[in-house]
Structure formats: structure tokens, C-alpha cells
Amino acid sequence: MTTAFALDASTARAEALAWLGEVFVRSLIEDPKREAWLTLVAAAGVPPVALLVAPEEPLGPAARRVEEFGTRRAAGEPLSRIVGTREFWGLKLEISPEVLDPRPETETIVEASLRLLEDRGEEPLRVLDLGVGSGALLCALLAEFPHARGIGVDISAGAADVARRNVEACGLLGRAEIRIGDWTEGLEGPFDLIVSNPPYVSRDDLSTLPREVSSFDPRLALDGGIDGLEAYRRILPEARRLLFAGASLLVEVDANQAADVLALANRCGFADAATVKDLAGRDRVVAARAPA
Numbered sequence: 001m002t003t004a005f006a007l008d009a010s011t012a013r014a015e016a017l018a019w020l021g022e023v024f025v026r027s028l029i030e031d032p033k034r035e036a037w038l039t040l041v042a043a044a045g046v047p048p049v050a051l052l053v054a055p056e057e058p059l060g061p062a063a064r065r066v067e068e069f070g071t072r073r074a075a076g077e078p079l080s081r082i083v084g085t086r087e088f089w090g091l092k093l094e095i096s097p098e099v100l101d102p103r104p105e106t107e108t109i110v111e112a113s114l115r116l117l118e119d120r121g122e123e124p125l126r127v128l129d130l131g132v133g134s135g136a137l138l139c140a141l142l143a144e145f146p147h148a149r150g151i152g153v154d155i156s157a158g159a160a161d162v163a164r165r166n167v168e169a170c171g172l173l174g175r176a177e178i179r180i181g182d183w184t185e186g187l188e189g190p191f192d193l194i195v196s197n198p199p200y201v202s203r204d205d206l207s208t209l210p211r212e213v214s215s216f217d218p219r220l221a222l223d224g225g226i227d228g229l230e231a232y233r234r235i236l237p238e239a240r241r242l243l244f245a246g247a248s249l250l251v252e253v254d255a256n257q258a259a260d261v262l263a264l265a266n267r268c269g270f271a272d273a274a275t276v277k278d279l280a281g282r283d284r285v286v287a288a289r290a291p292a
């Protein structure tokens, strides 16, 4: 490179947008125009409407940040990781390298929980989130069920720290407990709802993940063992034991694992095992009830 920086304080917003778009096209970033727009909004710290009404406005001191964010995004880092936050179920959550970046499809678990417990929103429910990560599911559920209390467990101390900070930032500290632990070890039931987005990527699929995932989500949150089902084999029998009669378990799955996880739920003595589709129409969640 002949110049140290591609952008400076006098660069217009529209020029910066064009630069980001070109860099992203060259780096094979999917949907480069949209990503350029999102990156500029995040880095310049201006509302999207400002870019529309005043595209000629210079970046000013934000130029360094626009360039830094653009360079990192071009290397595959998701914007949520660059910014350090992610919105989930309308909550703004902190993420760190030690937690899975919560995906919108995981909101399927929250929606299904609302349907399952629709008449019980005023009750003092007990909720358990296995592999709590950033705390996304636990925070969303406790926010939706104002009388619920919850436990979130993660084997990663770093993840547990992030979950604790998110619980606190969401004003849920009084109703949530974050523990470091190996799945259900040491936990006592019964619970009204158990949820989990466990690691479920198979050994073969781990090597073919997009760089946005493989280089930035922690392997511990992805690696589901040889066939991707190891976590379910640990979680399902234990969840069966820890649920009230008639209470539900909801686990995220990859669509191609749904049949295996359904079969496992049936073998573990669950009733009414069924899949729930995400907004893209793919099987995303397996729901099962402890028999009444």
C-alpha cells in the first residue's frame, strides 16, 4: 500500500460507503452493499437517515473507526463482534470472544416458550438455560416472564462472566443465577422450562463453516462431537429428570439433526416430541414434554 490510510477526516460519507463496498466485494463478503451500509452506520455513529440526507458530509474524526471496522469486517469478523454487542429479542447484549454470537433463529426458542407457557406468565416459573453463553435465551425468557426465576449454566468461566453482565444490564440480576458447571451437574429441579442452544456442529461440518463462524465463535460453543449430537445425549436424559411432570424442554438443532434428536427424546421418555420451524421454514427447535 502506498498510502497509510484509505479514508481521512475530509472523506465524504458517500465516498466511505463506496470504499467499504469495494473492499467487501474484493474480500468476498456476502451482500457487500448492505454490509457497507451497516458498517458505516456503526462506525460513524450516525443514524442511517443522516447518511441519506447528508451523504456529502465529511466523516470527521470517525474516519479512523470507519476504516478500522471496514478492514476487520473485510477479514470476516462479523459486525456484532467488532462492535461487541448484538441485539437479541429486542435486548442489546454484550458479546465477547468467549461466547457464541446469538443468532436470530435462536429466537425460535423464545417464541415457542411464549406459546407453551402462554397461560402461565404470572406464575413464579423456574427456568433453566443449559450452555447459557451470552445469556441471550435466559435474558429474553426472564424479560418475557416477569415472575420467573432462572439459572444459566456454562462450562466456560468467560461465558458466565458475560452472561452475568448481560443479566445485570437487562435489570434481571434479582431473578437470575449464573453458574459455572458441566451441564446439569449439581442442579436440582424441578423446572417449568429447560432451554438450550448446545454445540451441535459435527466434526466434518466444523471444517466447512464460514470464516464468520469458524474464526470468531468459540469452538466450545460449536463442537458437537463426531456426529454433532454429543451434547443432546448429555442434556436430554438429565432434563427429563429435572422437569416438572408436563413441563417442556426446548433445544435448538440443525435441521438435519431434528429426526435424531426427536428419536433421542422419545428414547429418554419424553412425550409429544415435535419440531418447531424458524422463520426460514427450517426445523430449528425440538420441543418435548416430560410426561404428565
Ligand code: GLN
Binding pocket: 100, 103, 197, 198, 199, 200, 201, 213, 221, 222, 223, 252
Ligand atoms: N448456529 C451455529 C452455526 O451457525 C451453530 C450453533 C451451535 O452449535 N449451537 O453453525
